[in-house]
Every structure is written in C-alpha cells, then in structure tokens.
Amino acid sequence: xxxxxxxxxxxxxxxxxxxxxxxxxxxxxxxxxxxxxxxxxxxxxxxxxxxxxxxxxxxxxxxxxxxxxxxxxxxxxxxxxxxxxxxxxxxxxxxxxxxxxxxxxxxxxxxxxxxxxxxxxxxxxxxxxxxxxxxxxxxxxxxxxxxxxxxxxxxxxxxxxxxxxxxxxxxxxxxxxxxxxxxxxxxxxxxxxxxxxxxxxxxxxxxxxxxxxxxxxxxxxxxxxxxxxxxxxxxxxxxxxxxxxxxxxx
Numbered sequence: 001x002x003x004x005x006x007x008x009x010x011x012x013x014x015x016x017x018x019x020x021x022x023x024x025x026x027x028x029x030x031x032x033x034x035x036x037x038x039x040x041x042x043x044x045x046x047x048x049x050x051x052x053x054x055x056x057x058x059x060x061x062x063x064x065x066x067x068x069x070x071x072x073x074x075x076x077x078x079x080x081x082x083x084x085x086x087x088x089x090x091x092x093x094x095x096x097x098x099x100x101x102x103x104x105x106x107x108x109x110x111x112x113x114x115x116x117x118x119x120x121x122x123x124x125x126x127x128x129x130x131x132x133x134x135x136x137x138x139x140x141x142x143x144x145x146x147x148x149x150x151x152x153x154x155x156x157x158x159x160x161x162x163x164x165x166x167x168x169x170x171x172x173x174x175x176x177x178x179x180x181x182x183x184x185x186x187x188x189x190x191x192x193x194x195x196x197x198x199x200x201x202x203x204x205x206x207x208x209x210x211x212x213x214x215x216x217x218x219x220x221x222x223x224x225x226x227x228x229x230x231x232x233x234x235x236x237x238x239x240x241x242x243x244x245x246x247x248x249x250x
Contacts, residue, residue: 085113087208088166088243092116095164095206095245102161104128106187107168107175108243119160123181129165130186132156133195143185150198157200157248165201165246167192169230173222189229192246201246212238 027045064073072080082090088108097103097116105111105120106129121128133156135148147153167187175183195201212231215223223230223240230241 081113086110088168089114091206091208091243091245092164092166095204095247097164097245101163103164103166104157104160104162105166105168107171107183108166109171117161119162123175123183127184127187130184132160133191134186141185143188145186147191147194147198150195150200153195154200154248158250163248165192165248167244167246168242169227169244170219170240170242173219173226176222176226177218189227189241192244193229196246200249202249204245204247206245207241208243209234209239210242212240215240 027048062068064071070084072084075083086108088105088111092103092114099116102117102119103114105118106127109120109122111118111120119128130142133147133153134142134145137145148156169189172183172187175181192201196203209232211234212220219240232239232241
C-alpha cells in the first residue's frame with residue numbers, strides 16, 4: 001500500500017501502528033522458537049533489542065541535530081511553530097487574525113497547522129470564493145462572470161462568519177500552469193480590486209512580496225499573460241504579489 005501511494009507523512013504515519021503490531025508478533029514468535037539459529041529465544045531477543053537501541057539512538061541524534069532538515073527539538077515551542085508553520089498562517093497572525101476570526105483561504109491548501117477557524121477548498125472542490133461572490137451567467141466564461149450584489153456577498157460572508165480573506169497567488173499560478181490541475185477563472189486579482197473599491201474588503205499591509213528576480217520564468221510568463229497586476233514595485237524593486245490578506249469590512 002505504501003509503495004503504491006505518495007511516500008509522504010500523511011500516508012506513512014497510518015502504517016506505523018500496523019507495523020508495530022506486526023513487529024511485536026514477530027518478536028514474540030522469535031522469543032518462543034528460533035529455528036536454525038541454535039540460540040535460545042531470549043538471546044536472540046536481547047540481540048534484537050540491542051540493535052534496536054543503537055538504531056534508535058542514531059536516528060534520535062540524526063533528527064534532533066538538524067541533519068534531516070528543520071529541527072525544533074531545543075527551541076521554544078512558540079518559536080519553533082513560527083518557523084515551521086505555513087507562510088499564510090504566519091501572515092494571518094501578523095494581520096491580527098485571532099481565535100474568534102474566520103479566514104477564507106484561496107489558493108493555499110496546506111493550512112493544517114492553522115490555530116484559527118478557516119475555510120478552504122482544494123482544486124478538486126468547488127471554489128467557496130466563486131460560490132459566495134460570483135453571479136453565474138450561462139454562455140459566458142467564468143472569467144467574465146460579474147460579482148453578485150455587494151449586499152448579498154456581505155451577507156454570505158456574515159452567514160459563514162468570514163472576517164478575513166487570504167489569497168496565495170503563486171499557488172493559483174501553479175495550478176493554472178500548462179499540464180497542471182487548473183483553477184477557476186473567476187479567481188483573479190481584478191475581482192479583489194472590485195471588492196476593495198466597493199467597500200467590502202480592506203487590504204491589510206501584510207503582503208508577501210518576493211523580489212521579481214526570484215520568480216521563475218514560467219510564473220513570469222503566466223503573470224504577463226493572465227494577471228500583469230501581480231507584478232508590483234516593493235521597496236523600489238520589482239516584486240510579485242505572492243500572499244495577500246484582506247479584512248472583510250462589516
């Protein structure tokens with residue numbers, strides 16, 4: 001099952017209890033009968049335990065000294081969390097999002113470490129932003145769908161308890177890249193500009209602007225073709241609007 005799926009934590013971790021039980025059953029059988037070794041079971045068990053201790057000690061040292069990547073073993077828990085958590089979560093914290101707030105997250109789907117209420121959708125699900133903000137019109141593409149009346153959108157946000165919107169544009173671009181999964185055409189920077197002008201959203205100063213030189217060529221081309229407004233000036237240098245936080249005005 002493991003080799004037929006993505007070898008990442010969320011697939012590997014559920015296997016650990018099963019493997020632990022299988023290992024225990026194997027050790028119990030060895031302790032009772034060790035055919036072909038000439039050793040009593042307890043000797044074989046002691047040898048296996050010694051190997052396990054050495055191996056566990058090696059791995060403990062390997063992961064806690066940072067050799068396997070980020071290690072927060074000796075850090076203050078809050079500091080370690082700040083380093084390891086997703087960028088969108090950090091920006092939401094800086095924007096003042098608290099436990100009583102609720103964030104609509106657009107584009108980003110890796111928000112499992114968020115400690116505040118949130119709503120998000122993957123690329124395989126219907127877009128919440130589209131469902132709550134778009135006025136569908138038969139016969140025209142989603143990129144040309146108008147917004148619903150602002151009072152209706154405000155009411156939808158209020159009904160769902162949405163106080164902030166976080167948009168991660170580089171993820172939207174990744175999904176829109178040729179050969180990728182695709183992303184709804186309704187989600188576009190222009191829609192957020194309209195909502196700001198209509199007084200529904202307020203742009204917060206908490207935006208992540210990577211310098212343009214660090215934006216790869218594929219994203220540069222996508223930005224030029226689809227949303228040139230994502231290229232901005234930040235600190236006197238060309239940059240990209242990567243992550244933005246908006247506050248929903250009551």
